[in-house]
Amino acid sequence: MRTNEKDVIGMKAVIFDFDGTLADTLPVCFLAFESVFEKYDNRTVTAEEIKAMFGPSETGIIRENLKNRNYDKAIELYYDIYNERHESTVQNNEEINTLLGYLKTGGYKLGIVTGKARRSLDISLEHLGLNNFFDVIVTGDDVEFPKPHPEGINKALEYLNLSPNEAVFLGDSDADIMAGKQANVHTIGVHWLPNYQTIEFSIQPDGVFSHVNEFLSSIPKMKRI
Numbered sequence: 001m002r003t004n005e006k007d008v009i010g011m012k013a014v015i016f017d018f019d020g021t022l023a024d025t026l027p028v029c030f031l032a033f034e035s036v037f038e039k040y041d042n043r044t045v046t047a048e049e050i051k052a053m054f055g056p057s058e059t060g061i062i063r064e065n066l067k068n069r070n071y072d073k074a075i076e077l078y079y080d081i082y083n084e085r086h087e088s089t090v091q092n093n094e095e096i097n098t099l100l101g102y103l104k105t106g107g108y109k110l111g112i113v114t115g116k117a118r119r120s121l122d123i124s125l126e127h128l129g130l131n132n133f134f135d136v137i138v139t140g141d142d143v144e145f146p147k148p149h150p151e152g153i154n155k156a157l158e159y160l161n162l163s164p165n166e167a168v169f170l171g172d173s174d175a176d177i178m179a180g181k182q183a184n185v186h187t188i189g190v191h192w193l194p195n196y197q198t199i200e201f202s203i204q205p206d207g208v209f210s211h212v213n214e215f216l217s218s219i220p221k222m223k224r225i
Contacts, residue, residue, distance in 0.1 A: 011186070011222040013109035013135075013162050015153065017171035018116055018124070020196040022096055025124055027195060028089040032081040033061070039077065040068040051197055055147070055175065057117035057140030058082075082120055086127045093193070095212035100133045102216060109160050111136040113152040113169070113179075118142075136160055147171075148178035153185060168222070170215075173197035177205045188215070 019025045030047045037045045053061045059075050066074055103110055110133055114121060118139045125131050136159045138152040145151045153169055160167075164184035171177060172190050174197075180187035181203065189205035190196070192212050201208070209215045 010166055011108070011168050011219075013111060013157075013160055013167040014103055015111035015113055015136075015156050015167055015169045015185070017147075017169075017173070017176045018112055018114035018121060020172035020193055021170055021176075021190055022112070022130070023090060023124055023128055024093065024193040024195055025086075025090050026197070028082055028085050029058075031085055031089065032058075032078045035081050036062060036074050036078050037066065040066055040070060040074045054173075054197070055115060057115060057146075058120055059117055060140065060146075079119060079123070083123050086123060090124070090127065092128055093212075095192075095216075097130075099212050099216050100130070102219070104133055106219070109135045109162070111138070111156045111160065113138045113147070113156050115140040115146050115175075147173075147175040148182070150179045150183035153179055153183035157183070157185075174202050177201055177203045180205075190215075 016022050019029060030050055033050045034045055037043055053065050056064060058078055062074050062078060063071050068074065100110065112134055116139055118141045121137070121139055136156045138155050140146055142155065143151045157164060157167060168186045168188060169176065169180035169183070170188045170190050171180065177187050177189055187205040189201050189208040191208065191210045
């Protein structure tokens with residue numbers, strides 16, 4: 001764990017990335033994408049190749065990278081597999097649930113800013129029982145410019161009627177940290193789930209946590225004003 005406590009004084013909102021941050025959904029994302037490219041392009045794509053496509057929503061990734069033009073059917077296949085394999089692939093994380101419950105009961109505003117499409121995020125939130133925690137959700141469908149552009153974080157702050165110095169943004173990728181930096185919020189890099197996007201951040205977050213409980217124990221120091 002590395003953090004600079006003085007920069008987070010005044011925290012009123014905690015905004016999260018989703019894949020690799022709030023839920024270990026990357027394996028089911030990879031599985032669904034692999035199936036799409038295998039069926040429609042007859043090619044094998046690796047997890048690293050899929051990560052390199054991240055930025056747009058799943059529908060955007062398929063439309064930008066699939067050679068076969070049968071986009072609508074490919075997108076439906078993606079969501080079918082994502083939904084069907086979610087329960088067996090993505091584990092419910094009790095530490096994440098505890099963290100969200102602690103923040104919610106403590107009066108903090110909670111948000112998600114993700115590149116995922118609304119449809120896949122809704123599938124995940126339903127499967128994991130996380131529907132009722134968040135005050136604002138901004139998906140890849142809601143922005144013109146995906147992360148590392150700060151548009152999504154700025155939209156969340158505007159909706160919550162908060163200034164950047166009142167919010168913390170947590171994510172597992174360089175794009176997350178860059179978006180947070182450009183939005184002028186306190187940034188926290190996380191490596192607390194089995195699968196995450198960036199092993200070594202090329203842009204240093206204000207803090208890095210390898211365990212959920214480390215962040216949980218730091219919250220009282222981020223006192224609200």
